[in-house]
Amino acid sequence: MxxxxxxxxxxxxxxxxxxxxxxxxxxxxxxxxxxxxxxxxxxxxxxxxxxxxxxxxxxxxxxxxxxxxxxxxxxxxxxxxxxxxxxxxxxxxxxxxxxxxxxxxxxxxxxxxxFFSPGSAAVHKESASTELSDLNDKTIGVFANSTFEEYANGTFQPEWIGAKPIEYSFKAGEVKAYASGNINPLDDLRLGDGVRLDAVLWDTLKLQKAIEDGYPLKVLPGKLFTAPxxxxxxxxxxxxxxxxxxxxxxxxxxxxxxxxxxxxxxxxxxxx
CATH class of the missing domain: 3.40.190.10 (Periplasmic binding protein-like II)
Incomplete structure (x- = not known):
């Protein structure tokens, strides 16, 4: 764009x-x-x-x-x-x-x-997942009312100028949406691989910041999409x-x- x-x-x-x-x-x-x-x-x-x-x-x-x-x-x-x-x-x-x-x-x-914001998936650092397709049938955490919630549910259709059709790399088994003010999905993911969540979908840069702050996570390679x-x-x-x-x-x-x-x-x- x-x-x-x-x-x-x-x-x-x-x-x-x-x-x-x-x-x-x-x-x-x-x-x-x-x-x-x-x-x-x-x-x-x-x-x-x-x-x-x-x-x-x-x-x-x-x-x-x-x-x-x-x-x-x-x-x-x-x-x-x-x-x-x-x-x-x-x-x-x-x-x-x-x-x-x-x-x-x-x-x-x-x-x-x-700003142009890329989106990614993060898993616990002990997860065996190495690529997005490994998240098939897994429990995915997202922030409520976000484009990542729509993506996780397979309903995301970008509507901004120049948007490319979404190609889904996996199909979630369960999607857990977290409202602001409640526990952060990253806090549930940090409890361990598959304890409450298998992955969190969020802005790539925010996920990287969480890792810098000590969250035991890793970002899987590949972008979900880049949004204005x-x-x-x-x-x-x-x-x-x-x-x-x-x-x-x-x-x-x-x-x-x-x-x-x-x-x-x-x-x-x-x-x-």
Whole structure:
């Protein structure tokens, strides 16, 4: 997918509204941009040793706020709360590398794609599995309401521009979906091979971060798919959405977006 296509997709999925300007006016009046992020989403956003939020999405939130000329306020609702779409003014936009699917587009506008995220399967380090096909008929853990849950259930149909048809490398025997706020599927997998789970499907970079943090896991070779990730806002304020789009495009043009991903992941994931 080219950058031009990504930008076009961001525009086509946004909705218009007679209420344009409400969110942007609130942000500029209060001089505060409130952004929903996570506390345990790997290098994307996590609590550091000082119990402060850090990560690539945190840096992005701060950069967007700075270019808006306001301060940033970070809030940490669960992913299931974010994706439900009932924000009720509690935050203005969401980071979290949300995949901009058409289904989600019924609730959200996606002003800017800022990351291209590969997905993988991880197993316990003592697992005999060496390739994706070894996961046939196994118990697979996923985060609820994610594209990985759809993939595990064999129902994932990517709907972003340039998406390639999914080729499934295995068929799960059982899929266990974990809601935000409950035990992490990686914590169940770390108990041992096949104790509660045989594998977890998740973002490759988050799985690698978990391993760096001491989880006794290994990532199986081969990508499940590579998905574009976008900032998400609610429908209703095209002025705000357009403003965010222009800011992120300026960050792409001057190299800031690329530098952020290289800083946190060692490679440029701002392009596919």
């Amino acid at each position: 080219t950058i031009v296509k990504a930008a076009s997709f961001a525009v086509c999925i946004c909705a218009t509204s007679a209420d344009a300007g409400e969110v942007l006016d609130r942000v500029l009046t209060t001089k505060t941009l409130t952004v929903a992020v996570g506390t345990d989403w790997g290098k994307m956003s996590y609590l550091d040793g000082s119990h402060e939020l850090a990560g690539s999405d945190i840096d992005l939130a701060k950069a967007v706020a700075e270019r808006l000329g306001v301060k940033v306020q970070l809030v940490t609702p669960g992913w299931d709360v974010i994706t439900a779409g009932k924000w009720e003014g509690r935050w203005d936009m969401s980071l979290g590398q949300m995949t901009p699917t058409k289904a989600r587009g019924e609730k959200f506008s996606f002003p800017a794609i800022y 990730a976008s900032i998400a806002v609610l429908h209703g304020d095209t002025e705000f959405s357009d403003k965010i789009a222009k800011i992120v495009e300026s960050m792409r043009a001057d190299g800031t977006l690329s530098q952020l991903t290289v800083k946190w992941y060692g490679s440029d994931y701002s392009v596919e």
